[in-house]
Amino acid sequence: MRSIFLHLHPAKVDRSSIEFNRTFGLGGMAALLIVVQLITGILLRFYYTPVPGSAYASVVFTKNQVLFGQFIRNIHYWSGVFLLLIAFLHFLRVFLTGAYREIRTKNWLFGLLLLVLIVFLNFTGYLLPWDQLAYWAITVSTNMIGYLPLIGESLRTTIIGGTELNADTLRTFFTFHTAVLPLLLLLLVFYHFWRVRKAAGILMPEAQEKPEMIPVVPNLVFKEFIVALVLLAVVFLFSALFNAPLLEKANPAYSLNPTKAPWYFAGVQELLMHFHPIFAAFIIPVSVAAFLAWIPFLNYGQAPNGRWFISEKGLKSSVTTAKFAVIITLSGILFNEYILNFETSFSFLPAFVSNGIIPLLILTGLMAGYYQFYLKGQSLSKAELVQAVFVFIIVAFIILTLTGIFFRGKDMALTFPWRAF
Protein backbone atom coordinates (compact mmCIF):
# COMPACT_ATOMS: atom_id res chain seq x y z
CA MET A 1 0.00 0.00 0.00
CA ARG A 2 2.72 2.31 1.07
CA SER A 3 4.70 1.59 -2.07
CA ILE A 4 1.66 2.07 -4.35
CA PHE A 5 1.14 5.50 -2.86
CA LEU A 6 4.80 6.40 -3.13
CA HIS A 7 4.95 5.26 -6.73
CA LEU A 8 3.11 8.43 -7.64
CA HIS A 9 6.39 10.17 -6.91
CA PRO A 10 9.97 9.65 -8.01
CA ALA A 11 12.51 8.91 -5.27
CA LYS A 12 14.11 12.33 -5.49
CA VAL A 13 12.92 15.74 -6.61
CA ASP A 14 14.37 19.12 -7.37
CA ARG A 15 14.09 21.19 -4.19
CA SER A 16 12.77 24.27 -5.97
CA SER A 17 10.08 22.26 -7.82
CA ILE A 18 8.21 21.48 -4.61
CA GLU A 19 7.85 25.04 -3.37
CA PHE A 20 4.18 25.47 -2.54
CA ASN A 21 3.55 28.55 -4.67
CA ARG A 22 4.87 26.88 -7.80
CA THR A 23 1.74 24.74 -8.22
CA PHE A 24 -0.21 25.59 -5.04
CA GLY A 25 -0.72 21.84 -4.72
CA LEU A 26 -3.89 22.16 -6.79
CA GLY A 27 -3.61 18.84 -8.63
CA GLY A 28 -3.02 16.96 -5.39
CA MET A 29 -5.93 18.77 -3.74
CA ALA A 30 -8.21 17.71 -6.59
CA ALA A 31 -7.07 14.10 -6.21
CA LEU A 32 -7.79 14.20 -2.47
CA LEU A 33 -11.26 15.66 -3.03
CA ILE A 34 -12.01 12.86 -5.51
CA VAL A 35 -11.21 10.36 -2.76
CA VAL A 36 -13.45 12.27 -0.33
CA GLN A 37 -16.24 12.21 -2.93
CA LEU A 38 -15.86 8.46 -3.41
CA ILE A 39 -16.09 7.73 0.29
CA THR A 40 -18.97 10.09 1.13
CA GLY A 41 -20.74 9.10 -2.09
CA ILE A 42 -20.65 5.43 -1.15
CA LEU A 43 -21.98 6.29 2.32
CA LEU A 44 -24.87 8.33 0.91
CA ARG A 45 -25.73 5.52 -1.51
CA PHE A 46 -26.62 3.23 1.39
CA TYR A 47 -29.67 5.42 2.06
CA TYR A 48 -30.58 6.88 -1.33
CA THR A 49 -33.48 5.59 -3.49
CA PRO A 50 -33.23 6.57 -7.18
CA VAL A 51 -37.00 6.71 -7.81
CA PRO A 52 -38.91 10.00 -8.20
CA GLY A 53 -41.57 8.97 -5.68
CA SER A 54 -39.11 8.30 -2.87
CA ALA A 55 -35.80 9.99 -3.79
CA TYR A 56 -36.66 13.22 -2.03
CA ALA A 57 -37.95 11.41 1.07
CA SER A 58 -34.76 9.31 1.23
CA VAL A 59 -32.61 12.45 1.14
CA VAL A 60 -34.72 14.07 3.86
CA PHE A 61 -34.41 10.87 5.89
CA THR A 62 -30.61 10.82 5.47
CA LYS A 63 -30.46 14.43 6.51
CA ASN A 64 -32.78 14.31 9.52
CA GLN A 65 -32.82 10.73 10.84
CA VAL A 66 -29.35 9.37 10.17
CA LEU A 67 -26.54 10.16 12.58
CA PHE A 68 -24.11 12.52 10.82
CA GLY A 69 -26.44 12.32 7.78
CA GLN A 70 -26.54 16.06 7.31
CA PHE A 71 -22.79 16.34 7.84
CA ILE A 72 -21.90 13.62 5.30
CA ARG A 73 -24.30 15.12 2.77
CA ASN A 74 -22.76 18.56 3.35
CA ILE A 75 -19.24 17.18 2.86
CA HIS A 76 -20.31 15.56 -0.41
CA TYR A 77 -21.90 18.80 -1.54
CA TRP A 78 -19.04 21.10 -0.57
CA SER A 79 -16.22 18.93 -1.79
CA GLY A 80 -18.10 18.66 -5.10
CA VAL A 81 -18.11 22.45 -5.31
CA PHE A 82 -14.47 22.72 -4.24
CA LEU A 83 -13.39 19.96 -6.60
CA LEU A 84 -14.71 21.85 -9.59
CA LEU A 85 -13.22 25.16 -8.40
CA ILE A 86 -9.83 23.61 -7.66
CA ALA A 87 -9.74 21.66 -10.92
CA PHE A 88 -10.48 24.95 -12.71
CA LEU A 89 -7.67 26.75 -10.86
CA HIS A 90 -5.34 23.84 -11.64
CA PHE A 91 -6.25 24.23 -15.32
CA LEU A 92 -5.44 27.97 -15.13
CA ARG A 93 -2.13 27.30 -13.40
CA VAL A 94 -1.10 24.73 -15.97
CA PHE A 95 -1.91 27.02 -18.87
CA LEU A 96 -0.40 30.17 -17.40
CA THR A 97 2.91 28.45 -16.68
CA GLY A 98 3.01 27.08 -20.24
CA ALA A 99 2.72 23.39 -19.31
CA TYR A 100 0.20 22.52 -22.01
CA ARG A 101 2.36 21.62 -24.99
CA GLU A 102 5.29 19.52 -26.24
CA ILE A 103 5.63 16.43 -24.03
CA ARG A 104 2.64 17.61 -21.98
CA THR A 105 0.22 17.86 -24.92
CA LYS A 106 -1.50 14.56 -24.13
CA ASN A 107 -1.86 15.41 -20.48
CA TRP A 108 -3.37 18.79 -21.34
CA LEU A 109 -6.02 17.03 -23.45
CA PHE A 110 -6.70 14.40 -20.79
CA GLY A 111 -6.80 17.18 -18.21
CA LEU A 112 -9.52 18.93 -20.22
CA LEU A 113 -11.37 15.61 -20.37
CA LEU A 114 -11.07 15.28 -16.58
CA LEU A 115 -12.50 18.78 -16.17
CA VAL A 116 -15.46 17.82 -18.36
CA LEU A 117 -15.94 14.60 -16.36
CA ILE A 118 -15.97 16.56 -13.10
CA VAL A 119 -18.58 18.95 -14.53
CA PHE A 120 -20.73 15.99 -15.57
CA LEU A 121 -20.32 14.35 -12.18
CA ASN A 122 -21.52 17.55 -10.55
CA PHE A 123 -24.32 17.86 -13.05
CA THR A 124 -25.64 14.29 -12.71
CA GLY A 125 -25.44 14.60 -8.93
CA TYR A 126 -27.43 17.83 -9.01
CA LEU A 127 -30.62 16.01 -10.04
CA LEU A 128 -30.53 13.25 -7.43
CA PRO A 129 -32.22 15.08 -4.49
CA TRP A 130 -35.26 15.57 -6.76
CA ASP A 131 -36.21 18.85 -5.11
CA GLN A 132 -37.40 22.00 -6.88
CA LEU A 133 -33.85 23.29 -7.26
CA ALA A 134 -32.68 20.03 -8.88
CA TYR A 135 -35.72 19.53 -11.06
CA TRP A 136 -35.75 22.96 -12.64
CA ALA A 137 -32.00 23.40 -12.96
CA ILE A 138 -31.76 20.10 -14.86
CA THR A 139 -34.86 20.93 -16.91
CA VAL A 140 -33.33 24.20 -18.05
CA SER A 141 -29.89 22.68 -18.71
CA THR A 142 -31.17 19.67 -20.68
CA ASN A 143 -33.38 21.97 -22.72
CA MET A 144 -30.23 23.83 -23.78
CA ILE A 145 -29.13 20.57 -25.48
CA GLY A 146 -32.31 20.71 -27.58
CA TYR A 147 -30.91 23.72 -29.44
CA LEU A 148 -27.98 21.83 -30.95
CA PRO A 149 -28.54 21.76 -34.70
CA LEU A 150 -30.06 18.58 -36.21
CA ILE A 151 -29.38 16.11 -33.39
CA GLY A 152 -30.36 18.40 -30.49
CA GLU A 153 -33.94 17.36 -29.87
CA SER A 154 -33.35 13.61 -30.27
CA LEU A 155 -30.23 13.83 -28.09
CA ARG A 156 -32.22 15.60 -25.40
CA THR A 157 -35.05 13.07 -25.40
CA THR A 158 -32.51 10.22 -25.37
CA ILE A 159 -30.68 11.66 -22.39
CA ILE A 160 -33.77 12.30 -20.31
CA GLY A 161 -35.70 9.33 -21.72
CA GLY A 162 -38.80 11.30 -22.65
CA THR A 163 -39.97 14.82 -23.30
CA GLU A 164 -39.71 15.92 -19.68
CA LEU A 165 -37.83 14.67 -16.61
CA ASN A 166 -39.14 11.32 -15.40
CA ALA A 167 -38.18 8.10 -13.61
CA ASP A 168 -35.89 7.06 -16.50
CA THR A 169 -33.99 10.34 -16.26
CA LEU A 170 -33.36 9.84 -12.57
CA ARG A 171 -32.24 6.22 -13.03
CA THR A 172 -29.90 7.17 -15.91
CA PHE A 173 -28.38 10.09 -14.01
CA PHE A 174 -27.95 7.92 -10.94
CA THR A 175 -26.12 5.22 -12.93
CA PHE A 176 -23.82 7.78 -14.52
CA HIS A 177 -23.22 9.58 -11.25
CA THR A 178 -22.46 6.52 -9.15
CA ALA A 179 -20.89 4.08 -11.61
CA VAL A 180 -19.93 5.18 -15.13
CA LEU A 181 -18.39 8.57 -14.41
CA PRO A 182 -16.53 7.70 -11.17
CA LEU A 183 -14.91 4.69 -12.86
CA LEU A 184 -13.82 6.76 -15.84
CA LEU A 185 -12.62 9.50 -13.54
CA LEU A 186 -10.46 7.11 -11.50
CA LEU A 187 -8.89 5.55 -14.59
CA LEU A 188 -8.12 8.94 -16.08
CA VAL A 189 -6.73 10.33 -12.84
CA PHE A 190 -4.21 7.49 -12.65
CA TYR A 191 -3.28 8.06 -16.28
CA HIS A 192 -2.99 11.80 -15.62
CA PHE A 193 -0.55 11.20 -12.75
CA TRP A 194 1.42 8.71 -14.80
CA ARG A 195 1.82 11.23 -17.62
CA VAL A 196 3.18 13.75 -15.13
CA ARG A 197 5.88 11.23 -14.23
CA LYS A 198 6.49 10.58 -17.93
CA ALA A 199 7.10 14.29 -18.42
CA ALA A 200 9.65 14.11 -15.57
CA GLY A 201 7.52 16.11 -13.15
CA ILE A 202 6.29 19.66 -13.46
CA LEU A 203 7.59 22.17 -15.96
CA MET A 204 10.45 24.16 -14.40
CA PRO A 205 11.95 27.48 -15.50
CA GLU A 206 15.52 27.10 -16.69
CA ALA A 207 17.79 27.39 -13.68
CA GLN A 208 21.25 28.93 -13.53
CA GLU A 209 22.80 26.24 -11.39
CA LYS A 210 22.27 22.50 -11.27
CA PRO A 211 19.05 21.61 -9.41
CA GLU A 212 19.49 20.32 -5.88
CA MET A 213 17.89 16.88 -5.65
CA ILE A 214 16.33 15.92 -2.32
CA PRO A 215 14.47 12.75 -1.24
CA VAL A 216 10.67 12.82 -1.66
CA VAL A 217 10.21 11.23 1.77
CA PRO A 218 9.95 13.25 3.92
CA ASN A 219 10.34 16.52 1.99
CA LEU A 220 7.46 16.39 -0.52
CA VAL A 221 5.25 13.90 1.30
CA PHE A 222 5.32 16.05 4.42
CA LYS A 223 4.20 19.12 2.45
CA GLU A 224 1.43 17.15 0.80
CA PHE A 225 0.25 15.94 4.18
CA ILE A 226 -0.02 19.53 5.46
CA VAL A 227 -1.94 20.65 2.37
CA ALA A 228 -4.29 17.66 2.71
CA LEU A 229 -5.00 18.41 6.36
CA VAL A 230 -5.69 22.10 5.73
CA LEU A 231 -7.97 21.31 2.80
CA LEU A 232 -9.91 18.71 4.81
CA ALA A 233 -10.25 21.21 7.66
CA VAL A 234 -11.71 23.81 5.28
CA VAL A 235 -14.17 21.29 3.78
CA PHE A 236 -15.27 20.10 7.24
CA LEU A 237 -15.64 23.68 8.45
CA PHE A 238 -17.84 24.60 5.49
CA SER A 239 -19.86 21.43 6.00
CA ALA A 240 -20.38 22.21 9.68
CA LEU A 241 -21.41 25.82 9.02
CA PHE A 242 -23.38 25.74 5.75
CA ASN A 243 -26.00 23.14 4.85
CA ALA A 244 -26.26 21.82 1.32
CA PRO A 245 -29.41 23.34 -0.22
CA LEU A 246 -32.61 21.29 -0.26
CA LEU A 247 -35.91 22.91 -1.26
CA GLU A 248 -39.36 21.33 -1.29
CA LYS A 249 -40.06 18.26 -3.41
CA ALA A 250 -39.98 18.69 -7.21
CA ASN A 251 -43.25 19.99 -8.64
CA PRO A 252 -43.40 19.85 -12.45
CA ALA A 253 -46.34 22.27 -12.56
CA TYR A 254 -44.61 25.11 -10.79
CA SER A 255 -41.26 26.66 -11.77
CA LEU A 256 -39.12 28.52 -9.31
CA ASN A 257 -38.68 32.19 -9.93
CA PRO A 258 -35.91 32.66 -10.84
CA THR A 259 -34.97 29.20 -12.15
CA LYS A 260 -31.24 29.00 -12.57
CA ALA A 261 -29.01 26.36 -14.10
CA PRO A 262 -26.40 24.84 -11.72
CA TRP A 263 -23.81 27.46 -10.81
CA TYR A 264 -21.11 26.15 -13.20
CA PHE A 265 -23.53 26.58 -16.11
CA ALA A 266 -24.54 30.08 -15.00
CA GLY A 267 -22.13 31.52 -17.58
CA VAL A 268 -23.80 29.64 -20.45
CA GLN A 269 -27.21 30.60 -19.08
CA GLU A 270 -26.09 34.24 -18.99
CA LEU A 271 -25.01 33.93 -22.64
CA LEU A 272 -28.49 32.58 -23.38
CA MET A 273 -29.91 35.84 -22.08
CA HIS A 274 -28.02 37.71 -24.79
CA PHE A 275 -27.63 35.40 -27.78
CA HIS A 276 -29.84 33.20 -29.88
CA PRO A 277 -29.70 29.71 -28.31
CA ILE A 278 -27.75 28.22 -31.24
CA PHE A 279 -24.97 30.70 -30.54
CA ALA A 280 -25.13 30.61 -26.75
CA ALA A 281 -25.51 26.87 -26.25
CA PHE A 282 -23.63 25.59 -29.27
CA ILE A 283 -21.44 27.81 -31.46
CA ILE A 284 -19.71 29.79 -28.71
CA PRO A 285 -19.07 26.92 -26.22
CA VAL A 286 -17.92 24.56 -28.98
CA SER A 287 -15.54 27.20 -30.38
CA VAL A 288 -14.03 27.74 -26.95
CA ALA A 289 -13.60 24.00 -26.39
CA ALA A 290 -12.03 23.62 -29.83
CA PHE A 291 -9.62 26.48 -29.09
CA LEU A 292 -8.54 24.87 -25.80
CA ALA A 293 -7.96 21.50 -27.44
CA TRP A 294 -6.15 23.05 -30.39
CA ILE A 295 -3.58 25.27 -28.64
CA PRO A 296 -0.96 22.58 -27.92
CA PHE A 297 -0.68 21.85 -31.65
CA LEU A 298 0.32 25.32 -32.83
CA ASN A 299 3.89 25.87 -33.88
CA TYR A 300 5.33 28.24 -31.27
CA GLY A 301 8.92 28.18 -32.47
CA GLN A 302 10.34 27.77 -28.98
CA ALA A 303 9.84 25.55 -25.93
CA PRO A 304 7.77 26.87 -23.01
CA ASN A 305 9.99 28.41 -20.33
CA GLY A 306 7.82 27.46 -17.33
CA ARG A 307 7.51 31.04 -16.09
CA TRP A 308 4.17 32.54 -15.08
CA PHE A 309 2.75 34.53 -18.01
CA ILE A 310 5.91 33.69 -20.04
CA SER A 311 7.55 37.13 -19.59
CA GLU A 312 7.09 40.67 -18.26
CA LYS A 313 5.56 41.59 -21.59
CA GLY A 314 3.26 38.56 -21.42
CA LEU A 315 2.10 39.58 -17.94
CA LYS A 316 1.46 43.17 -19.00
CA SER A 317 -0.53 42.22 -22.10
CA SER A 318 -2.51 39.65 -20.06
CA VAL A 319 -3.46 42.21 -17.42
CA THR A 320 -4.55 44.72 -20.07
CA THR A 321 -6.51 42.02 -21.89
CA ALA A 322 -8.19 41.02 -18.62
CA LYS A 323 -9.26 44.64 -18.06
CA PHE A 324 -10.52 44.86 -21.63
CA ALA A 325 -12.48 41.62 -21.14
CA VAL A 326 -14.08 42.89 -17.91
CA ILE A 327 -15.13 46.16 -19.55
CA ILE A 328 -16.46 44.61 -22.72
CA THR A 329 -18.36 41.81 -20.97
CA LEU A 330 -19.94 44.08 -18.35
CA SER A 331 -20.85 46.82 -20.80
CA GLY A 332 -22.14 44.20 -23.24
CA ILE A 333 -24.47 42.75 -20.60
CA LEU A 334 -25.72 46.18 -19.51
CA PHE A 335 -26.07 47.50 -23.07
CA ASN A 336 -28.08 44.48 -24.18
CA GLU A 337 -30.23 44.54 -21.05
CA TYR A 338 -31.08 48.22 -20.83
CA ILE A 339 -30.31 49.97 -24.11
CA LEU A 340 -30.71 47.75 -27.13
CA ASN A 341 -32.46 44.40 -27.36
CA PHE A 342 -31.32 43.07 -30.73
CA GLU A 343 -34.19 40.67 -31.13
CA THR A 344 -37.04 43.12 -30.54
CA SER A 345 -35.28 46.06 -32.22
CA PHE A 346 -34.60 44.15 -35.40
CA SER A 347 -37.70 41.97 -35.31
CA PHE A 348 -37.96 42.08 -39.11
CA LEU A 349 -34.85 39.86 -39.27
CA PRO A 350 -34.84 36.19 -38.21
CA ALA A 351 -33.75 35.85 -34.56
CA PHE A 352 -30.72 33.86 -35.72
CA VAL A 353 -29.42 36.99 -37.48
CA SER A 354 -30.67 39.77 -35.22
CA ASN A 355 -29.72 38.10 -31.96
CA GLY A 356 -26.83 35.97 -33.18
CA ILE A 357 -24.83 37.13 -36.16
CA ILE A 358 -25.21 40.88 -35.53
CA PRO A 359 -24.06 40.97 -31.87
CA LEU A 360 -21.31 38.46 -32.62
CA LEU A 361 -20.05 40.63 -35.48
CA ILE A 362 -20.05 43.68 -33.20
CA LEU A 363 -18.05 41.79 -30.56
CA THR A 364 -15.62 40.46 -33.16
CA GLY A 365 -15.18 44.01 -34.46
CA LEU A 366 -14.37 45.30 -30.98
CA MET A 367 -11.85 42.51 -30.45
CA ALA A 368 -10.26 43.16 -33.84
CA GLY A 369 -9.96 46.83 -32.85
CA TYR A 370 -8.32 45.86 -29.57
CA TYR A 371 -5.84 43.70 -31.46
CA GLN A 372 -5.14 46.38 -34.04
CA PHE A 373 -4.69 49.25 -31.61
CA TYR A 374 -3.10 47.52 -28.65
CA LEU A 375 -1.91 43.92 -28.97
CA LYS A 376 -0.28 44.39 -32.36
CA GLY A 377 1.94 47.16 -31.04
CA GLN A 378 3.25 44.96 -28.22
CA SER A 379 5.23 42.73 -30.62
CA LEU A 380 4.16 39.61 -28.74
CA SER A 381 5.39 36.11 -29.47
CA LYS A 382 2.85 33.57 -30.67
CA ALA A 383 2.62 31.96 -27.22
CA GLU A 384 1.98 35.38 -25.65
CA LEU A 385 -0.74 36.11 -28.19
CA VAL A 386 -2.46 32.77 -27.53
CA GLN A 387 -2.17 33.58 -23.85
CA ALA A 388 -3.97 36.91 -24.38
CA VAL A 389 -6.83 35.13 -26.18
CA PHE A 390 -6.99 32.57 -23.37
CA VAL A 391 -7.10 35.31 -20.74
CA PHE A 392 -9.89 37.10 -22.61
CA ILE A 393 -12.02 33.94 -22.79
CA ILE A 394 -11.46 32.99 -19.14
CA VAL A 395 -12.14 36.47 -17.77
CA ALA A 396 -15.28 36.88 -19.89
CA PHE A 397 -16.44 33.43 -18.74
CA ILE A 398 -15.87 34.31 -15.08
CA ILE A 399 -17.75 37.63 -15.41
CA LEU A 400 -20.68 35.90 -17.13
CA THR A 401 -20.74 33.19 -14.45
CA LEU A 402 -20.63 35.64 -11.56
CA THR A 403 -23.38 37.74 -13.17
CA GLY A 404 -25.54 34.65 -13.60
CA ILE A 405 -25.03 33.45 -10.04
CA PHE A 406 -25.12 36.69 -8.08
CA PHE A 407 -26.71 39.42 -10.17
CA ARG A 408 -29.84 37.76 -11.55
CA GLY A 409 -32.97 37.94 -9.43
CA LYS A 410 -36.73 37.62 -9.92
CA ASP A 411 -37.73 37.10 -13.58
CA MET A 412 -33.97 36.84 -14.25
CA ALA A 413 -33.75 40.63 -14.22
CA LEU A 414 -30.41 42.17 -13.30
CA THR A 415 -30.24 43.06 -9.65
CA PHE A 416 -27.81 43.22 -6.73
CA PRO A 417 -26.85 40.09 -4.77
CA TRP A 418 -28.44 41.38 -1.54
CA ARG A 419 -31.76 41.67 -3.38
CA ALA A 420 -31.34 38.50 -5.44
CA PHE A 421 -31.20 36.16 -2.43
Place this chain on the structure above:
Amino acid sequence: MKKLQHKKTVSLVGKAPAEPLSRRDFFNRAWKWLGILAALEVTGMFTAFLFSGKSKKQSAPKQLLEAGPVDSFEKNSVSAFMGGRFYLARQKDGGFIALSLRCTHLGCSIAWEASKNRFICPCHSSAFDIAGEVLNPPAVRALDYYPVLIENGIVKVDIGTIVERSSFRKDQLQYA
Protein backbone atom coordinates in the same frame (compact mmCIF):
# COMPACT_ATOMS: atom_id res chain seq x y z
CA MET B 1 15.80 -23.77 -35.60
CA LYS B 2 12.15 -24.43 -36.22
CA LYS B 3 11.59 -20.81 -37.09
CA LEU B 4 14.34 -20.82 -39.62
CA GLN B 5 12.96 -23.86 -41.36
CA HIS B 6 9.53 -22.38 -41.47
CA LYS B 7 10.78 -19.20 -43.09
CA LYS B 8 12.64 -21.16 -45.68
CA THR B 9 9.56 -23.14 -46.63
CA VAL B 10 7.50 -20.04 -47.13
CA SER B 11 10.04 -18.30 -49.28
CA LEU B 12 10.27 -21.42 -51.44
CA VAL B 13 6.53 -21.54 -51.88
CA GLY B 14 6.10 -17.79 -52.34
CA LYS B 15 5.48 -16.75 -55.91
CA ALA B 16 5.03 -12.99 -55.77
CA PRO B 17 8.09 -10.76 -55.52
CA ALA B 18 6.28 -8.92 -52.65
CA GLU B 19 6.90 -10.13 -49.08
CA PRO B 20 4.96 -13.38 -48.72
CA LEU B 21 2.60 -13.77 -45.79
CA SER B 22 4.20 -15.89 -43.11
CA ARG B 23 2.10 -18.11 -40.89
CA ARG B 24 2.91 -15.87 -37.95
CA ASP B 25 1.75 -12.75 -39.80
CA PHE B 26 -1.36 -14.53 -40.92
CA PHE B 27 -2.32 -15.39 -37.35
CA ASN B 28 -1.45 -11.94 -36.07
CA ARG B 29 -3.70 -10.43 -38.67
CA ALA B 30 -6.43 -12.93 -37.97
CA TRP B 31 -6.31 -12.14 -34.26
CA LYS B 32 -6.45 -8.43 -34.99
CA TRP B 33 -9.52 -8.74 -37.19
CA LEU B 34 -11.19 -11.13 -34.77
CA GLY B 35 -10.53 -8.61 -32.03
CA ILE B 36 -12.10 -5.80 -34.04
CA LEU B 37 -15.07 -8.01 -34.85
CA ALA B 38 -15.52 -8.90 -31.17
CA ALA B 39 -15.33 -5.22 -30.20
CA LEU B 40 -17.98 -4.36 -32.79
CA GLU B 41 -20.21 -7.18 -31.56
CA VAL B 42 -19.91 -6.05 -27.97
CA THR B 43 -20.59 -2.43 -28.93
CA GLY B 44 -23.65 -3.52 -30.90
CA MET B 45 -24.91 -5.64 -28.07
CA PHE B 46 -24.44 -2.84 -25.49
CA THR B 47 -26.13 -0.29 -27.75
CA ALA B 48 -29.03 -2.64 -28.39
CA PHE B 49 -29.31 -3.36 -24.67
CA LEU B 50 -29.26 0.29 -23.68
CA PHE B 51 -31.61 1.72 -26.29
CA SER B 52 -34.12 -1.00 -27.19
CA GLY B 53 -35.84 -0.86 -23.81
CA LYS B 54 -36.24 2.89 -24.06
CA SER B 55 -37.64 3.08 -27.58
CA LYS B 56 -40.27 0.39 -26.95
CA LYS B 57 -42.26 2.79 -24.81
CA GLN B 58 -45.28 3.46 -26.96
CA SER B 59 -46.44 7.00 -27.45
CA ALA B 60 -49.48 7.57 -25.31
CA PRO B 61 -52.78 6.78 -27.02
CA LYS B 62 -55.57 9.31 -27.15
CA GLN B 63 -56.12 10.41 -23.59
CA LEU B 64 -59.17 12.63 -23.29
CA LEU B 65 -59.52 14.89 -20.30
CA GLU B 66 -62.91 16.51 -19.74
CA ALA B 67 -62.41 20.19 -18.98
CA GLY B 68 -66.08 21.15 -18.52
CA PRO B 69 -69.08 22.65 -20.32
CA VAL B 70 -68.39 25.33 -22.91
CA ASP B 71 -70.43 27.94 -21.05
CA SER B 72 -68.39 27.62 -17.89
CA PHE B 73 -65.42 29.31 -19.61
CA GLU B 74 -65.77 33.04 -20.13
CA LYS B 75 -64.53 34.63 -23.31
CA ASN B 76 -61.03 36.07 -23.06
CA SER B 77 -60.18 34.00 -19.97
CA VAL B 78 -57.63 31.37 -18.99
CA SER B 79 -58.19 28.35 -16.74
CA ALA B 80 -55.35 26.27 -15.36
CA PHE B 81 -55.43 22.45 -15.46
CA MET B 82 -52.25 21.60 -13.61
CA GLY B 83 -53.04 17.86 -13.54
CA GLY B 84 -53.15 17.81 -17.35
CA ARG B 85 -50.24 20.26 -17.64
CA PHE B 86 -52.17 22.78 -19.73
CA TYR B 87 -53.98 26.08 -19.67
CA LEU B 88 -57.36 26.15 -21.40
CA ALA B 89 -57.47 29.58 -23.04
CA ARG B 90 -60.73 30.92 -24.49
CA GLN B 91 -60.14 33.72 -26.95
CA LYS B 92 -62.17 36.92 -27.34
CA ASP B 93 -64.07 35.37 -30.25
CA GLY B 94 -64.93 32.27 -28.21
CA GLY B 95 -62.34 29.90 -29.74
CA PHE B 96 -60.62 27.38 -27.46
CA ILE B 97 -56.97 26.34 -27.34
CA ALA B 98 -55.27 24.13 -24.74
CA LEU B 99 -51.78 25.54 -24.25
CA SER B 100 -48.97 23.43 -22.82
CA LEU B 101 -47.49 25.05 -19.74
CA ARG B 102 -43.93 24.35 -20.94
CA CYS B 103 -42.12 27.45 -22.09
CA THR B 104 -40.68 26.83 -25.56
CA HIS B 105 -37.39 28.46 -24.55
CA LEU B 106 -36.01 26.12 -21.89
CA GLY B 107 -39.00 24.17 -20.61
CA CYS B 108 -40.00 26.01 -17.44
CA SER B 109 -43.65 26.19 -16.42
CA ILE B 110 -45.27 29.44 -17.51
CA ALA B 111 -47.75 31.30 -15.33
CA TRP B 112 -50.82 33.27 -16.46
CA GLU B 113 -50.67 36.86 -15.27
CA ALA B 114 -54.26 38.07 -15.65
CA SER B 115 -53.41 41.69 -14.83
CA LYS B 116 -50.88 41.86 -17.67
CA ASN B 117 -53.01 39.66 -19.94
CA ARG B 118 -50.06 37.42 -20.81
CA PHE B 119 -48.24 34.21 -19.86
CA ILE B 120 -44.86 34.87 -18.29
CA CYS B 121 -42.03 32.38 -17.91
CA PRO B 122 -40.25 32.77 -14.56
CA CYS B 123 -36.95 31.47 -15.94
CA HIS B 124 -36.00 34.00 -18.61
CA SER B 125 -39.11 36.20 -18.69
CA SER B 126 -40.34 35.08 -22.08
CA ALA B 127 -43.96 36.24 -22.55
CA PHE B 128 -46.83 34.80 -24.58
CA ASP B 129 -50.29 36.15 -25.39
CA ILE B 130 -53.58 34.39 -24.70
CA ALA B 131 -53.24 32.35 -27.92
CA GLY B 132 -49.67 31.30 -27.04
CA GLU B 133 -47.95 33.63 -29.51
CA VAL B 134 -44.56 35.03 -28.44
CA LEU B 135 -44.73 38.59 -27.08
CA ASN B 136 -41.27 38.80 -25.62
CA PRO B 137 -38.06 36.78 -26.31
CA PRO B 138 -35.86 34.81 -25.57
CA ALA B 139 -38.50 32.25 -26.63
CA VAL B 140 -38.70 32.05 -30.43
CA ARG B 141 -41.60 29.64 -30.83
CA ALA B 142 -45.29 29.88 -29.87
CA LEU B 143 -46.45 27.61 -27.02
CA ASP B 144 -47.21 23.98 -27.90
CA TYR B 145 -50.86 22.97 -27.64
CA TYR B 146 -53.06 19.92 -27.15
CA PRO B 147 -55.97 19.23 -29.53
CA VAL B 148 -59.36 20.32 -28.19
CA LEU B 149 -62.60 18.47 -28.99
CA ILE B 150 -66.00 19.88 -28.24
CA GLU B 151 -68.72 17.22 -27.99
CA ASN B 152 -72.28 17.96 -26.84
CA GLY B 153 -71.19 21.26 -25.35
CA ILE B 154 -68.40 19.65 -23.29
CA VAL B 155 -64.80 20.75 -23.84
CA LYS B 156 -62.37 17.81 -23.93
CA VAL B 157 -58.58 17.97 -24.29
CA ASP B 158 -56.44 15.19 -25.78
CA ILE B 159 -53.50 15.29 -23.39
CA GLY B 160 -51.81 12.32 -25.10
CA THR B 161 -50.94 14.36 -28.21
CA ILE B 162 -48.80 17.47 -28.05
CA VAL B 163 -48.61 19.70 -31.15
CA GLU B 164 -45.57 21.87 -31.84
CA ARG B 165 -45.89 24.99 -33.97
CA SER B 166 -43.76 27.98 -34.87
CA SER B 167 -46.52 30.56 -34.65
CA PHE B 168 -50.22 30.98 -34.02
CA ARG B 169 -52.74 30.34 -36.80
CA LYS B 170 -56.47 30.80 -36.64
CA ASP B 171 -57.20 27.16 -37.51
CA GLN B 172 -55.58 26.03 -34.25
CA LEU B 173 -58.67 27.27 -32.40
CA GLN B 174 -61.76 25.13 -31.77
CA TYR B 175 -65.25 26.57 -31.69
CA ALA B 176 -68.35 25.21 -30.01
